[in-house]
Amino acid sequence: MTDSAIEPMIELRNVKKVYDKKVVGLKKVNLTINKGEFVVVVGLSGAGKSTLLRSINRLIDVTEGDILIDGKSITKARGKKLRLLRRNIGMIFQNFNLVKRSSVLRNVLAGRVAYYPTWKTIFNLFTKEDKERAYEALKQVDLADKVYARADELSGGQQQRVAIARVLMQNPKVILADEPTASLDPQTSLKVMEDLKMLNEKHGMTVIANLHSVELARKFGQRVIGIRAGEIIYDGKMSATPESVFTKIYNGGEEDD
Amino acid sequence: MIDDSLTQLPKKRFKIINLIWLIVLIAGLFISINVTNTHISVLFENFSQFSDIFVQMANPDWSYFPTVIPLLLETIKMAVLGTIIGSALAFVYSLLIARNIIKNKLVTGVLRFIMNIIRTIPDLLLGAIFVAIVGIGPVAGILALSVFTFGVVVKLFYEAIETIDPGPIEALTAVGANKLQIICFAILPQVMTYFISYSLYAFEINVRASTVLGYIGAGGIGLYLQQTLQVFDYAKTGTIILVIIVVVVLIDYISSKSREALMK
Numbered sequence: 001m002t003d004s005a006i007e008p009m010i011e012l013r014n015v016k017k018v019y020d021k022k023v024v025g026l027k028k029v030n031l032t033i034n035k036g037e038f039v040v041v042v043g044l045s046g047a048g049k050s051t052l053l054r055s056i057n058r059l060i061d062v063t064e065g066d067i068l069i070d071g072k073s074i075t076k077a078r079g080k081k082l083r084l085l086r087r088n089i090g091m092i093f094q095n096f097n098l099v100k101r102s103s104v105l106r107n108v109l110a111g112r113v114a115y116y117p118t119w120k121t122i123f124n125l126f127t128k129e130d131k132e133r134a135y136e137a138l139k140q141v142d143l144a145d146k147v148y149a150r151a152d153e154l155s156g157g158q159q160q161r162v163a164i165a166r167v168l169m170q171n172p173k174v175i176l177a178d179e180p181t182a183s184l185d186p187q188t189s190l191k192v193m194e195d196l197k198m199l200n201e202k203h204g205m206t207v208i209a210n211l212h213s214v215e216l217a218r219k220f221g222q223r224v225i226g227i228r229a230g231e232i233i234y235d236g237k238m239s240a241t242p243e244s245v246f247t248k249i250y251n252g253g254e255e256d257d
Numbered sequence: 258m259i260d261d262s263l264t265q266l267p268k269k270r271f272k273i274i275n276l277i278w279l280i281v282l283i284a285g286l287f288i289s290i291n292v293t294n295t296h297i298s299v300l301f302e303n304f305s306q307f308s309d310i311f312v313q314m315a316n317p318d319w320s321y322f323p324t325v326i327p328l329l330l331e332t333i334k335m336a337v338l339g340t341i342i343g344s345a346l347a348f349v350y351s352l353l354i355a356r357n358i359i360k361n362k363l364v365t366g367v368l369r370f371i372m373n374i375i376r377t378i379p380d381l382l383l384g385a386i387f388v389a390i391v392g393i394g395p396v397a398g399i400l401a402l403s404v405f406t407f408g409v410v411v412k413l414f415y416e417a418i419e420t421i422d423p424g425p426i427e428a429l430t431a432v433g434a435n436k437l438q439i440i441c442f443a444i445l446p447q448v449m450t451y452f453i454s455y456s457l458y459a460f461e462i463n464v465r466a467s468t469v470l471g472y473i474g475a476g477g478i479g480l481y482l483q484q485t486l487q488v489f490d491y492a493k494t495g496t497i498i499l500v501i502i503v504v505v506v507l508i509d510y511i512s513s514k515s516r517e518a519l520m521k
Contacts, residue, residue, distance in 0.1 A: 097424035114433030
C-alpha cells in the first residue's frame with residue numbers, strides 16, 4: 001500500500017453521546033479512519049467501545065457532532081439515504097445475531113436485502129447469481145456443507161462465521177466488529193479473526209474491531225485506539241505501541257513510569 | 258454463646274388479618290346464598306327429572322343422524338372460516354401493536370385500547386350482534402367467530418413477538434433493511450410457529466363455540482340443539498351432543514398433536 005492511497009473512510013467530528021441526559025457514553029470524540037485500515041479498539045467494559053461502533057452505523061443516535069462515511073453524513077441521513085449508507089457498513093456482533101430458526105443460506109442472503117426492492121425480498125425472489133454468491137461466501141468461511149442446516153444446529157464459532165459470510169454477501173466498505181470473539185474459545189477466536197483479516201486484505205474492507213484480548217489485538221491490529229471513560233486516550237500504530245500503553249488503558253494509568 | 262431462642266423452630270406468628278379475611282369470605286358466601294336464593298336442595302328436588310332426561314339422551318335417536326350431518330359440516334366450516342379470517346386480522350394487528358416493531362407509544366397505546374375493548378365482548382354476544390347486523394344464518398356466525406378469534410390470537414401473538422431475541426433485528430437494521438424486510442427476515446422466522454400454534458388453539462375453541470352459536474340463530478348445529486330441546490325430544494338432543502363430543506375430541510386431539518410437532 002502506498003501512502004498516496006490514504007483516503008478517509010470514517011470521520012467523527014466532535015461526537016458526543018449522553019445516555020438518558022446523565023450517563024456520558026462519548027465525550028467530544030474526533031477520529032479519522034482511513035480506507036483499508038485494520039483498527040482495533042481496546043478499553044475496559046463500559047469505556048464506550050460499543051457506543052463508538054454503534055454510532056458509526058447509527059444503531060445509536062449521537063447527541064452532538066457529525067459522522068461522515070466516505071464523505072457522507074450518516075447522522076443527518078433519513079429513510080432510504082440512511083439505509084443505503086448502512087448497506088456500506090457491515091457489522092459483526094458478540095452474539096452473532098443470526099435468526100436461529102432460519103437456514104444458514106437464508107441468514108447469509110439476509111445480508112443482501114438492502115440491494116433489493118422490498119416486495120422481492122418478501123417473496124424470497126433472490127437472483128440465482130446471489131444464491132451462488134451466498135454459497136461462495138460460505139465456502140470462504142469453510143461452511144459450504146452447512147448451507148441448508150438450521151442456524152441453531154451450528155456451534156458458536158460456526159455461527160460467527162455464518163455472520164461473516166453474511167457480511168461478505170453485504171459487500172460493505174467498512175466492517176464494524178463488536179467483540180466478535182467474546183463468546184468464543186481461543187482457537188475459534190483465532191479462526192474468526194483470520195476471517196476478518198481475509199476480508200480486510202482480500203476484499204479491501206476497512207475493519208474496526210472492539211477487542212478484549214490484548215493478545216488478539218496485538219496479532220491482528222495495524223492501528224490501535226485506546227478508550228477510557230468515553231475519551232480516546234491512545235491512538236497509534238500497533239508496531240510502535242509499547243506494552244505499557246495496554247497496561248495504562250486497562251489499569252486506568254495508575255502505574256508510575 | 259448461642260442464642261437459645263433460635264435453636265428451636267420459632268412459632269409462626271398469628272396474623273389477625275388472615276382471620277378477618279376468612280370471616281369476610283364466609284359472611285360473603287352466606288349473603289350471596291340468601292340474596293340469590295340458591296339452595297343446594299333445588300338441585301336435588303328435580304333430580305329425578307334430571308336422571309329422566311339423562312336416560313333419554315343416553316339412548317340417542319340414530320335415525321336423526323343423517324339430518325344432523327349437513328349442519329355439523331356447516332358448523333365446522335364456520336369454525337374454519339372464522340379462524341382464518343380472525344387469525345389473518347390478528348397477524349397484521351399484532352405487528353402494529355408490538356413495541357419492538359412500532360416505537361410510537363401513542364399508536365400502540367390507542368390500538369391496544371381498541372384491542373382490549375374487542376376482547377371483552379363474549380362470543381355469544383358477538384353472535385347476537387352480528388345476527389342483528391347481517392341477519393340469521395352462518396354469515397353472522399362466521400363474523401362472530403372471526404372477531405372472537407382475533408381477540409384470542411392477537412393477545413397471544415403480540416406478546417410472543419415482544420419476547421423475541423432482538424439481536425437479528427439489530428443485525429438486519431445494520432445491513433440496511435427497511436421495516437418490512439426486518440419483519441420478514443428477523444421477526445417472522447422467530448414467531449411463525451407461535452402464530453400457527455395460536456391459530457390452531459383458536460380453532461379448537463371455535464369448534465366448541467360454533468356449536469352453540471346456532472342457538473341464537475348464527476348458523477350451525479346449535480339450531481337443532483335448540484329445536485329438539487324446545488320440543489323435549491331428548492333422544493335427538495342426545496344424538497347431537499354425542500356427535501359434537503366426538504368431533505370436538507377428534508379436532509382437539511389432531512390440533513394439539515400438530516401444535517406439539519410445530520414447537521420442536
